Amino acid sequence: MTRVEKTANVVTLTIHAVLDALIPLVEDLSRELPPTERFRRLLDTLRTLFPGDAAALLRLEGDTLVPLAINGLSSDTLGRRFRVSDHPRFAQLLSQREPTRFAADSGLPDPYDGLVQGVEGDLEVHDCLGCPLYIDGRLWGLLTLDALDPSQFDALDLPSLQAFLSLAAATVSVVDRIDTLARNSEEEHARAEAYRLASSTMRREMIGSSAPHKRLIDEISVVASSDLTVLITGETGVGKELVANAIHGLSTRAGKPMISLNCAALPDTLVESELFGHVRGAFSGASADRRGKFELADGGTLFLDEVGELPLGVQAKLLRVLQNGQIQRIGSDSEHSVDVRLIAATNRDLAEEVREGRFRADFYHRLSVYPLWAPPLRERGRDVLLIAGFFLEENRSRLGLLSLRLSNEAQAALLAYTWPGNVRELEHLIGRSALKALVRHGQRPRILTITQDDLALSDARHALSAQTGAANGSADAPVDFRSAVEHYERTLIGEALARNDRNWASAARELGMDRANLNRLAKRLGLK
Structure with a gap:
């Protein structure tokens, strides 16, 4: 040949x-x-x-x-x-x-x-x-x-x-x-838009491929096209505000503003003014007329985060607004009509709060027309690694690194951890561990690998176990998840206060919290 x-x-x-x-x-x-x-x-x-x-x-x-x-x-x-x-x-x-x-x-x-x-x-x-x-x-x-x-x-x-x-x-x-x-059908159009919103570079993303995450996306696409009041429930740090943003972005109100208010970050005396506004001279310091959140959100959406923190008196006034769409500024005799869709979020069991007399039953039923549950991170399987990848890329850019990755052992540790602080805890963990890994290297490497030791998740798990065990009289005493998280929060706040000479403002800055929010949490945990 x-x-x-x-x-x-x-x-x-x-x-x-x-x-x-x-x-x-x-x-x-x-x-x-x-x-x-x-x-x-x-x-x-x-x-x-x-x-x-x-x-x-x-x-x-x-x-x-x-x-x-x-x-x-x-x-x-x-x-x-x-x-x-x-x-x-x-x-x-x-x-x-x-x-x-x-x-x-x-x-x-x-x-x-x-x-x-x-x-x-x-x-x-x-x-x-x-x-x-x-x-x-x-x-x-x-x-x-x-x-x-x-x-x-x-x-x-x-x-x-x-x-x-x-x-x-x-x-x-x-x-x-x-x-x-x-997308020619309305339902599929809403579903596609939900995923489009999740991949938007303008805001934090709803990343995930697990069955619980997909169910949440499907529910968002269903309720977004309506004008129903939505109550988003879920543990601290699961991303309830992201869910609210997705609902607004898919609604017919998407072209109008979405106004947010953290109900736990304000003193009781200012909540009413923030919601309904005030006129000049209504109270000391009211030097000019001011529109409230409802007026700012007219035609759009108002998102009330930590709605379980609202005083009972304000709940009654909010109920009236939801019923007739009329608001009245503090110090004014005239009423204003507003067209606002309300989305609320809480990490509390509001049904239990109603039974305990801390939340109005009529307001609760008005809020929970369409309840939506955001799943905790521990139930989302390998979504942990996808979300970690998002935070890794953020920190790579922030730290000026060429590459930032997780070792195989670190990935396994993330998958095995129970995530009491959910996505917010994962975000802070990746940022903190990246800094630890960078310090450990001394010189800035071309490829920075976060190891299992950098994560130190075993320390957090052991600390949580010890705290809950001590509170129940035994290191091996079984406790429910809510009690475990509360004991962990109590210890973190106590340690932050000790490091800052009992200065609450300094402790709040160290914990990355609003001072008013920290005060409310401390009261609930029995620290004040």
């Missing part, structure tokens, strides 16, 4: 291999598949045709690349949001129409350094290939392929890659078109 014939056979085998890999993807275009499954199969085929260590599909949203599917990268990558301005490699890839391969000695930092799954240590990505995807002439996003071997893509067949990119663009286009058709 001549050399020409051998070469022809190799080319023929290559074409057959490409066709064998691409034909299932072509067949998938006519099938009804979830977007996540389409994207998973797309990346599987990519790594089959062009072997490497990791691949990702990212959609461009404004100036941010959002990972939709990953293969070979750590789980938290899906929760990250890559601002293009922070990552020069992404910026260069998006500026080209053709695939771009970076030299192994390129000085541009790689966003995936340290994120390749199953690789321990500060091993960096060495061979990087990025391909922009265009849909109907519009830049849609990126496909990336990375390898730890700097010569991995030396023999890459460009025509085969171009054929794959065309099919990838078709797959993405199919997903987009199916999504567009689904």
Whole structure:
């Protein structure tokens, strides 16, 4: 056999291999598949045709690349949001129409350094290939392929890659078109908008893929299109304000303002003025007329956070507003009509508060027309890693790092922890642990890895166990979750006060709380 014939056979085998890999993807275009499954199969085929260590599909949203599917990268990558301005490699890839391969000695930092799954240590990505995807002439996003071997893509067949990119663009286009058709119905439109809001770069996101999170998103999409009063319940730190923002953003009032008021952050004497406003001279210090939150939210939504903290007298006046839409400023004889949708949130059991006489029954029933429960983080499974990825990327940018990641042991610790403080605790933990890891290194590393020791979750768990056990007379005494959290809060506040010489204002700043809110919490816990 001549050399020409051998070469022809190799080319023929290559074409057959490409066709064998691409034909299932072509067949998938006519099938009804979830977007996540389409994207998973797309990346599987990519790594089959062009072997490497990791691949990702990212959609461009404004100036941010959002990972939709990953293969070979750590789980938290899906929760990250890559601002293009922070990552020069992404910026260069998006500026080209053709695939771009970076030299192994390129000085541009790689966003995936340290994120390749199953690789321990500060091993960096060495061979990087990025391909922009265009849909109907519009830049849609990126496909990336990375390898730890700097010569991995030396023999890459460009025509085969171009054929794959065309099919990838078709797959993405199919997903987009199916999504567009689904939005023709009102219910599916609301659902799609809920996920769009969750990926907005303008506010904190509702990230997650667990069943409890998806149920919450579905409920949001259902109630948002109505004008019902919503009562959001859930533990401290689960993100009740994010839920309220999502409801408002999907409602017919989205073009009008959403005004928020933390009912626990104000003295009882000012709550009424904040809600209803006042006229000049109504009380000492009222030097001018002032509109309240209801007037500011006219036509839009008013969100009352920690509504369980409202005084009984104010509850009665709020009930009247909800019934007839009329408000009266303090010191004024005239009434104003307002058109406001009310969303309230609390971490208290308001039914129990009603039984104890601390909350009006009629106001409670008026608030809970549509109760909505935000699940705690401990019930959301691997959502912990997705949300951690979001906070890791935030802290990477804030600390000026090239890469910030979690070790495998740290990821396992996050999944095993019970999260009494929920998402807010996770946010603070990631920020604190990143600083610990940075201090531990001494010099700023190229890839900073947060270890299990940096998290120190076992210390928090043991402290919580000891506190609850001591309060019940035994370190092994069983307690309910609410009691455990209250004992933990009591200890944290006590320690902060001790470090600040019993100065409540200083303790509040250290704990990241409003002083009035800390005072209310301390009273409830029996510390004042």
